[in-house]
Amino acid sequence: MNKKLPAIRQEFQVKYSYQLLFTQHLFAIKNPLFKDVLAEYRPNYPVKCLFVVDEGVLEHHPKLEGQIKSYCNNFKDQIQFTDLIAVPGGEQSKKNQYSVDQCLKAINENAICRHSFVVAIGGGAVVDMVGYAATIAHRGVKLIRIPTTVLSQNDAAVGVKNSVNAFGKKNFLGTFSVPYAIINDLDFLKTLEQRDWVAGIAEAIKVALIKDKQFFEYIESNAEALSNREMEPMAYLIHRCAELHMEHIAEGGDPFESGSSRPLDFGHWSAHKLEYMTNYSLRHGEAVAIGMAIDMVYASLTGVLKDDLDRVLNVMKKVGFSLEVPFEKDVDIKELLNGIEEFREHLGGELTIPLIPKMGTKTDVHSIDYPKMEEAVRSFTYKPQNSI
Structure with a gap:
């Protein structure tokens, strides 16, 4: 034939x-x-x-x-x-x-x-x-x-x-x-334990930084009430965060993530690695908070973020997050940075890391300045006090 x-x-x-x-x-x-x-x-x-x-x-x-x-x-x-x-x-x-x-x-x-x-x-x-x-x-x-x-x-x-x-x-x-x-x-x-109550707030801060400045300002003005387990602000936080998440799925044009851009994974390249490296002793939300802090500092070091770094970090601390990276050895820092390539592999295709240039917006970067990212990581590493 x-x-x-x-x-x-x-x-x-x-x-x-x-x-x-x-x-x-x-x-x-x-x-x-x-x-x-x-x-x-x-x-x-x-x-x-x-x-x-x-x-x-x-x-x-x-x-x-x-x-x-x-x-x-x-x-x-x-x-x-x-x-x-x-x-x-x-x-x-x-x-x-x-x-x-x-x-x-x-x-x-x-x-x-x-x-x-x-x-x-x-x-x-x-x-x-x-x-x-x-x-x-x-x-x-x-x-x-x-x-x-x-x-x-x-x-x-x-x-x-x-x-x-x-x-x-x-x-x-x-x-x-x-x-x-x-x-x-x-x-x-x-x-819920207090850790689990607080941990979930990380995803709300994340989606607010990416999509909704007013929502971030709501979290900022209610940070103490949220930390104190007041149900009314928590109910609103959950509703608005979920609403933004579902809007992104429906309106983003890529609900099954066939592309490389995943804005809802802001702070997640290091979060996933931190969870694994700590044998999941860190809650996912705790790791996301640290991951966002690292990426916010990196964005500041590289000139992507001009303002609001201290403001964002202070809100996370006020809500109840520790932003400490729980190790400081060079081998551990190197292993954590390997999470960038693992994140690219998980996405497939081009490396795409979302960063925040200003509150309520995001930009994607496709390459990482590793020395600056290491500097950002080390700004949160554990520093033991000298014994007396």
Whole structure:
């Protein structure tokens, strides 16, 4: 056969839609929200639900499992409870395949299909991991995220990414998939440790610096109230941060990150490396705060940022962040700087680091002055006091 056959080309578009809802006491019988979310999908038909819950959440909310079962039983015409499994909280859930296998086993044993729901309840790492498991089962079962930390309610759970760690790298394995819904229950925040309450504020500062000067000024004027765990400013912070995040996904033109520019990863090249190098003793938000501080100083050293460096650093400190890089040895500094190339590798293609030239805007740089970046890192390194 000598005749060359023509290429076949096709193009199609897929429309995605999802919602972020706010409530308190989600599984109180008097609160119909969760039942109504399932009714939107399939009215008057019992929809199978598998609940995967962060062990730490169950520990701090010992009545939660019973509340979920009672709620499902009360609305059994709409909800078919199948099982509730507990998984380790924090980065432990993402460190290896064990937690993913737990979820997949439960999905299989409870016959969760593509018209059923996996309901992930926990912090950002758990939501990431459960989302990954749900996406690879049957090429994708439906997912409802119920984030329980500040960081997950304003950032980690409101996007379209799922992941686990592998080969010593954060988020090496992952998927893009759109959850059916995210439900923020502010009541879960009341039992957070102070570190976790504060850590989530980092992502709000990040998105404010990138996109919204007025939002940064709100955080600045409410820094003390936020540090003191006042719920009203925190509720607004979560709502506005999540809103900006979701607007970026919808309007940025690259929701599945096929390009190299990722403004929402401001401060993240070093944050991911810091988490790994400290064996995840740093919370993600704590590492992001340090990462933003490093990049703000670097932007100042290179002339990208003209003003507001001290103002931004002071706000982060006032909220409650320590901006100390937890090591000072040359070998550790070099290893941290290797995170720049690992970040490029994770993105693929051209190195793209977002920097802040002025509050509320960002610019991308595609090369790094390593001596100046090292200077920026060392400005935050640990300096032990001389013993007397």
